[in-house]
Amino acid sequence: MQSIQFQKVIDLSHIISSTIPLWPNDPPVEFDVIALQEKDGYYLRRFSIGEHSATHMNxxxxxxxxxxxxxxxxxxxxxxxxxxxxxxxxxRDNPDYVIDLQDIEKWEQANGRIPPNSLVLFYTGWQALWNDPKRFINEDAKGPHFPGVGAATTKFLLEERKIAGVGIDTHGVDPGQDTVYATNRQILAENGIVLECLTNLDQLPAKGSTLAIGILRLKEGSGSPVSVMAFLP
Structure with a gap:
């Protein structure tokens, strides 16, 4: 038997609305009212959202x-x-910051070795920009600008720490200027987990929490908006 011991549950997912930040050229989030209580006796909406919008898993x-x-x-x-x-x-000082091995080493010096099969979540502070889509995507003529995980860092985490995947509070685990998507590609080649647009990472301890990821089982989906719950010890 396996059990999760917890004292608190934190929701790491943003609320979905038609005004959330969207990746350039992704479809809009739309809600259409199909039935009204006054007319039909119940309330029902239809919604449309890209598979890689809101808090999501690739x-x-x-x-x-x-x-x-x-x-x-x-x-x-x-x-x-x-x-x-x-x-x-x-x-904070560099929106194009590439998370490197020194960041991993510094964390492990303070907290010990990253356990195998863990999800490594990176708290960049970008979650605070969610309600300002322009600043969250931070796009100019060169494309989006936000921090992400470097290719060598991901390779180390997969090969040396045997992690299950990574998550981040930006719109991509890869830096915004990375058009190769090296971190996504490495992790997904192993059928690992990639979580993007997380929130409330400031409420999690450096280690000890357990995540439960609720996906929409879209047939052959390229991803899914998700509900991510963190159970804190």
Whole structure:
């Protein structure tokens, strides 16, 4: 038997509305009223959202043809221990900051070795910009600007720490200026977990929390908006 011991639950997902930040050229979030209580006796809406909008999880087939979709993840793979690495100080001065091995080493010096099968969450401070879509995406003629995980860092975490995946409070685990999506590609090649647009990371301890990820089982989906709950010891 496995059990989760917790004293508090933190929701790491943003509320979905039609005004949330969107990746450039992604479809808008739309809500259409289908039934009204006054007319039909009940209230019902239809909604439309991109598979990679809001707090979401990416699937391997978003980068690799013939790879699995979001519906193929096993339920037990979506319950994971998590660590949180705070890089706000560096991201504050450099929106293009690339998270490197020194950030991992500094965290491990203070907290011990990252346990295998963990989700490594990076707290950049970008969650505070969510209600300002322009600043959250931070796009100019060169594209989006926000911090993300460097390719070498991801390779180290996968090969040397055997992590289950990564998450971040920006719109991408890759830096905004990375057009190769090296971190996404490395993790999804292993059918790992990639979480983007997380929030409330400031309420999590550096280690000890457990995440439960609720996906929409979209058939062959390239990703899914998710509900991510953190159970704190």
């Amino acid at each position: 699937a391997p087939n978003s980068f690799y043809p013939n790879a699995i979709g979001i519906d193929a993840y096993k339920p037990e793979s979506l319950i994971r221990p998590a660590v949180v690495i705070d890089i706000r100080a560096k991201a």
